[in-house]
Amino acid sequence: MNERETANKITTYLDRSAAELKAGTLYKLQRARAAALAKLSEPQTASELALAGSRGTLAPRRAFADLRIWLGILVIVGGIVSYQYWQSLQQARDIEETDAAILSSELPIEAYLDRGFQAWLKRSEP
């Protein structure tokens, strides 16, 4: 017996098995089929078939998908720009505070340039 004949005999048994499916299983399969076909009502089918191969049905969906991508990119870029702006504001504020502290201090600015004074500051740190 060759390969094809053996395969045919086996599939004949499989056909019988498929023909004897339980009633409950058949009912569930029927429901699954109905649910799938419900996604495809008659008028929709006709319009989709008329436009099949063209961009008629796909174009709006694709445009919407493109819009979502561009919106996502816009949000990311906006986030980066905002973060950098906030960072630069923070740096300017830190510099302002340092300048204000130095200027309002009783010590002359030259004192901070004196190495001996810096060494004394380090030694006196707790």
Add this chain to the structure above:
Amino acid sequence: MSSRPKRTLIIAFDHRASRPHLASYPELSAFLAEVERRAFKQALFAVRDEDTALDVVQDAMLKLTEKYAGKPAAELPMLFQRILQNAIHDHFRRQKVRSTWTTLLSALGQKDDEEDFDPLETLPARTDSNWAADPAGAHQQSQIVALIEEALTRLPARQREAFLLRYWEELDVAETAAAMGCSEGSVKTHCSRAVHALAEMLKAKGISL
């Protein structure tokens, strides 16, 4: 051996027009009705659980109607088989990712299923075939069927896919290769190995076809 009529519907579609004939609602409905039992069995051989197999078949049917309804009717068998195989693979992928607690929950879920057991659901559907007319013969036939199905579940997945698509669904080698996403040479190798392995397994059980 008499040729089986399962692809008559699709062949009729091919002869109706010279240019690709797009599937209509009744044709899609007829196609799904014709293929659903074998699709369920195919899924069952792979996943070995009836409810999961039903889910897989439903997913495949939904994807076919949602995404490929506008395709030519002649392409439906190959497309559906490709979708079905992908749905089976997706199931195994998801199963692999699941962690231990999910396994525990599914084990609890099986107990619930036993509680919901409905004996009416186990009744065989009415059929016009008379192959089971002789009780002794019917018993023997059902035993052979059970052994064949067990042997199929023990085949390597790719061999089982190739065998079922090529010989049960009667796709040609090119269509089978397209549905499986492999070369035609691989299909031939898988089919040959599957048939020999099945024959050997059945021979070991004392069944000569």
